[in-house]
Amino acid sequence: xxxxxxxxxxxxxxxxxxxxxxxxxxxxxxKENEFLCICGPSGCxxxxxxxxxxxxxxxxxxxxxxxxxxxxxxxxxxxxxxxEPSTFPWLTVWDxxxxxxxxxxxxxxxxxRKVGEILDLVGLRGFEKHYPHQISGGMKQRVAxxxxxxxxxxxILMDEPFVSLDQPTRERMxxxxxxxxxxxxxxxxxxxxxxxxxxxxxxxxxxxxxxxxRIVADMPVPIPRxxxxxxxxxxxLRAKCAxxxxxxxxxxxxxxxxxxx
Amino acid sequence: MxxxxxxxxxxPPAAAARWKTLTSSLPTILWNIGVLLVVLILWQLLTLVxxxxxxxxxxAILQSFLDLARNGDTGGNTLWEHSWASLYRVLVGFGLAIxxxxxxxxxxxxxxxxxxxxxxxxxxxxxxxxxxxxxxAIIFFTGLTRYAFLIFLGAFFPVxxxxxxxxxxxxxxxxxxxxxxxxxxxxxxxxxxxxxxLPDILGGMRVALGAAWLTIVAAELAGGIxxxxxxxxxxxxxxxxxxxxxxxxxxxxxxGFLMNEALLLTxxxxxxxxxxxxx
Numbered sequence: 001x002x003x004x005x006x007x008x009x010x011x012x013x014x015x016x017x018x019x020x021x022x023x024x025x026x027x028x029x030x031k032e033n034e035f036l037c038i039c040g041p042s043g044c045x046x047x048x049x050x051x052x053x054x055x056x057x058x059x060x061x062x063x064x065x066x067x068x069x070x071x072x073x074x075x076x077x078x079x080x081x082x083x084e085p086s087t088f089p090w091l092t093v094w095d096x097x098x099x100x101x102x103x104x105x106x107x108x109x110x111x112x113r114k115v116g117e118i119l120d121l122v123g124l125r126g127f128e129k130h131y132p133h134q135i136s137g138g139m140k141q142r143v144a145x146x147x148x149x150x151x152x153x154x155x156i157l158m159d160e161p162f163v164s165l166d167q168p169t170r171e172r173m174x175x176x177x178x179x180x181x182x183x184x185x186x187x188x189x190x191x192x193x194x195x196x197x198x199x200x201x202x203x204x205x206x207x208x209x210x211x212x213x214r215i216v217a218d219m220p221v222p223i224p225r226x227x228x229x230x231x232x233x234x235x236x237l238r239a240k241c242a243x244x245x246x247x248x249x250x251x252x253x254x255x256x257x258x259x260x261x
Numbered sequence: 262m263x264x265x266x267x268x269x270x271x272x273p274p275a276a277a278a279r280w281k282t283l284t285s286s287l288p289t290i291l292w293n294i295g296v297l298l299v300v301l302i303l304w305q306l307l308t309l310v311x312x313x314x315x316x317x318x319x320x321a322i323l324q325s326f327l328d329l330a331r332n333g334d335t336g337g338n339t340l341w342e343h344s345w346a347s348l349y350r351v352l353v354g355f356g357l358a359i360x361x362x363x364x365x366x367x368x369x370x371x372x373x374x375x376x377x378x379x380x381x382x383x384x385x386x387x388x389x390x391x392x393x394x395x396x397x398a399i400i401f402f403t404g405l406t407r408y409a410f411l412i413f414l415g416a417f418f419p420v421x422x423x424x425x426x427x428x429x430x431x432x433x434x435x436x437x438x439x440x441x442x443x444x445x446x447x448x449x450x451x452x453x454x455x456x457x458x459l460p461d462i463l464g465g466m467r468v469a470l471g472a473a474w475l476t477i478v479a480a481e482l483a484g485g486i487x488x489x490x491x492x493x494x495x496x497x498x499x500x501x502x503x504x505x506x507x508x509x510x511x512x513x514x515x516x517g518f519l520m521n522e523a524l525l526l527t528x529x530x531x532x533x534x535x536x537x538x539x540x
Binding site for chain 2: 054056072073074075076078079080082084085086088089090091099100103104131132133147151157
């Protein structure tokens, strides 16, 4: 596999659970500091893909390279924001945010500085000593995002991080993530099944088919930020993505009815 | 910069919280003291009706308590020496049970295969009451070893079982968070598994302490060294003196209660992050 120039992460993987093919030769790369959104119908193995990208699951075939070397969580600096609540209930907000730095054995004065900076950035200043049960769900997810950005990660993986939040909170969090990302440029891979979210956030969008997942579209988002979800260019791109997904649905449906007949 | 518009439960200053707890529990404390006094007075009045050496009143028991505390029993051993002897044995056996039970329980919880394959050997021991081991212990051990052995048997299983069962409560997502950052297995054990299981372990310790205290009294009643609360009570039973026996009983209750309270306080302090616990 050749490393594309400027690529931070390169993936070329197929994965099966037993004999069941989940991913059918997914091949893509992400540039340094790029914000990539991956969309697909539910059950297309998005979480499995992220586990492989994080290096905690080995693909049955192929490899994932970060800076040209196989991904390794012990060496590479990877962060992950999960869909479900993932803060440690026995740690305060401060200690939760410091978790990644602690595992990476960051010297304590550097750790204090980094956690302090990110606390300000996510607006959790004043809540350092709170425990997760004392803050709202949105704030808990903000703690998880702060934890992910605190480690100066090479790659930040986000697995539908706002799916359990209500619409206004969700929209605010999307703007907040962009703000943090603009302050702290990082390579981000953001998985979502919400096209509006993908068009709002991403530099680029990859659309996956249902299992076995293949890449059916890989398109840039040439809209300058801040993006207005009501602008024609925004709605056009969203419609285009929706068209790709819709075509997938109908062809899958036809296949099913053919096999049934 | 982002603003915090979400509702947050404010953290009251610690001192204010403590004051609030004290004032809100004050009526309960007063009620308890009041009920206790009423019972004691009724009991004392009853001894005026049933005047018999086999039915001593609270005052006679208090008298006996002071006498035992100051002058000691027939062998010259004071109440404190007896209490300390029992307490010391409990602490040794209980400590050994924790040292063995926590790591073994964690091991069995982390590797359920180990437990599944050794179940037939381990489980039957759980159903042999420690008291049933007394005859064997009398034959094989003497002194502290005998008591520590019996208490260990009583205290081991609650700690062991709770630690093993608690491991299942570890959230896969917490393990995954640590793994993504490249955490070692040891880090996950220390920072994910143990904090999750600790509440279960402390719960097991409280049960174990109850079992240990129960066992020590039974073991001392069965004979052996002349020190210990159980031993003291048997001596007075042979002399048919009831007040010292009741002093022993009440002291056993009081010491067990205090140890349980100490563990409860530790739990509340350690697990203040749990929403179930309001300080």
